[in-house]
Amino acid sequence: MSGELEPDPARMRVSDAQRHEVAEILREAAGDGRIDLGELDERLEATFAARTYAELAPITSDLAPATRSTQPVRPTERGIAIMSGFERSGTWTVPEHLTVLCVMGGANLDLRQASYAADEVVITVNAIMGGASIVVGPHTRVVLEGTGIMGGYSGPSGLVAAELDETSPTVRVRGVAIWGGVSVERKHG
Structure with missing residues (x-):
């Protein structure tokens, strides 16, 4: 040695x-x-x-x-935007769980042409001095559960009314926004 x-x-x-x-x-x-x-x-x-x-x-x-031993393995995807961006738009599949971290960066998620891996998907956005914009179509149900600390979660807003029925997918948006913001907007496809 x-x-x-x-x-x-x-x-x-x-x-x-x-x-x-x-x-x-x-x-x-x-x-x-x-x-x-x-x-x-x-x-x-x-x-x-x-x-x-x-x-x-x-x-x-x-x-x-x-x-989570009693629950099946769920498809998960992660995105990171640190002083940069993360974007999804057009034709894509929203996984059952999507987690995005925005630190002094931003994320743009357009779900209008997307398909969903499950009837209910969870998008977790943690924004620290950053932000995210999520766009959904009129047929998407949105449940907003985010927490803002000197920041905020808002939506769904927009000039398009929701057109929901029993087949509408649910997008649950959660996370924490610290000095940042997350907004959900409803638009036509």
Whole structure:
């Protein structure tokens, strides 16, 4: 052996992707009521400031992932807009769960020509000093469950009236907007 010591894994640098994984765990914990919004804000701040595993690991050490053993695996897609954008429009399939993180960036989701992976889909948008615009058609039911902290969630707005029936898909929009905003607008296709 050369006498060199192995590097301490706790001192290794973390990537942006690893920070985003922790942020997603925190968002789920807040959505489940395991942490409150003040604690979510504190932990997100610590997450994005973390440089090493030793700094990142304690942020979620008391938050085991929620168990969903009785539920089937659901299709999930994630989008990230950090000082940039994330966009979906035209013909595409909205997954059962779509999570978008906007940090000083924006997302534009146009669902008017989209198909849906399920009768009810959940779009989670967490906007920190960023925002998102979601456009739906007249036949889409919207349930808005977002929380604004010095920011907000609004909609569905627009000049087009809702034309809902028993076949209308449901889009559930949730998440947290901190110094940011998420709006849902209803337009014709």
